[in-house]
Amino acid sequence: MKQDTLVVLGTGGTIAGRAADPADHIGYRAGEVPVHELLAGVAWPPGLRGVCEQVAQTDSKDMDSAVWRTLLQAVQAHVQRPEVRGVVVTHGTDTLEETAYLLYAVLQPAKPVVLASAMRPATSAQADGPANLADALAVAALPGARGVLAVCAGEVHSGLDVRKVHNHRLVAFDSGDAGALGVLEEGRFTHWRDWPRAGTLWPRWESLCAAPAWPRVEWLSSHGGQSAWLVQALLEQRARALERGAPRGEMLEGLVVAGTGNGTVHRDLSAALEAAQAAGVVVWRTTRCPRGRVLAGGDSPFPVSELPPAKARLALMLQLL
Ligand code: ASP
Numbered sequence: 001m002k003q004d005t006l007v008v009l010g011t012g013g014t015i016a017g018r019a020a021d022p023a024d025h026i027g028y029r030a031g032e033v034p035v036h037e038l039l040a041g042v043a044w045p046p047g048l049r050g051v052c053e054q055v056a057q058t059d060s061k062d063m064d065s066a067v068w069r070t071l072l073q074a075v076q077a078h079v080q081r082p083e084v085r086g087v088v089v090t091h092g093t094d095t096l097e098e099t100a101y102l103l104y105a106v107l108q109p110a111k112p113v114v115l116a117s118a119m120r121p122a123t124s125a126q127a128d129g130p131a132n133l134a135d136a137l138a139v140a141a142l143p144g145a146r147g148v149l150a151v152c153a154g155e156v157h158s159g160l161d162v163r164k165v166h167n168h169r170l171v172a173f174d175s176g177d178a179g180a181l182g183v184l185e186e187g188r189f190t191h192w193r194d195w196p197r198a199g200t201l202w203p204r205w206e207s208l209c210a211a212p213a214w215p216r217v218e219w220l221s222s223h224g225g226q227s228a229w230l231v232q233a234l235l236e237q238r239a240r241a242l243e244r245g246a247p248r249g250e251m252l253e254g255l256v257v258a259g260t261g262n263g264t265v266h267r268d269l270s271a272a273l274e275a276a277q278a279a280g281v282v283v284w285r286t287t288r289c290p291r292g293r294v295l296a297g298g299d300s301p302f303p304v305s306e307l308p309p310a311k312a313r314l315a316l317m318l319q320l321l
Pocket of ligand 1: 012014030031058059060061091092093094095117118119
């Protein structure tokens, strides 16, 4: 069957934001403009037809497992349809890297799943959303494109590597040492790295969809002046939750520590994390450095994640599921 359909799923974000004043790029409400309105006037790749669906309408700072689950299921259903060439997801920038990682880790799609976002609301006189959305559609339509991707300000990133690195500039994303996959310039795509590899569906997909709640994993940082208190408070709460047989999702199951430098942890925090480990909490360490990944070694009792903290938290959650 001819793959002639692009699906656009709306989840909210600044790209769907509305402000009273077209010059206001700060005092707006994210997640207000419906996805079909975002598409009006956006250049559609020639020869392809489109359908859109409003999966959620949220400010992505408030992202939760319910929206993630709905989105994962919607994307998976659409990529399985033979006529679908690719899926575009409009999304807020704040947690885009988390959604991108989840889609990557769980679905590993053989078709393109492209996240489109914006740094200025849809009502802005200089909105960046329409161009970003047009670029995302163009990437989803590219022959051979595959995997979870994020397109913003003319740059194409892989879902595994993308991170938000600026709070207000239009070029808000970066892929760290891995670098972007490519760029779109004047509608022309230049490839720098290969598309992400396609894989198989997360083995516990059924549990991910059916579980009333996902395992609770928290993330905290090591820093100068750090103490044991935060972890102790979490452990006390966990003990109370265990005592009253609290459901999954309430009881702490995992902790990710964003360590200093090569994943090093303040001695007082480290002692508390060892106590957490002894109490049955799974502890992983990564780095709070914006670039680089922790190189394993030394005598730390905590296993290393090579992912940045926000993604490591999700990876641990998936492992615990
Ligand atoms: N708070 C917004 C969101 O993440 C920010 C954005 O989209 O740029 O939904």
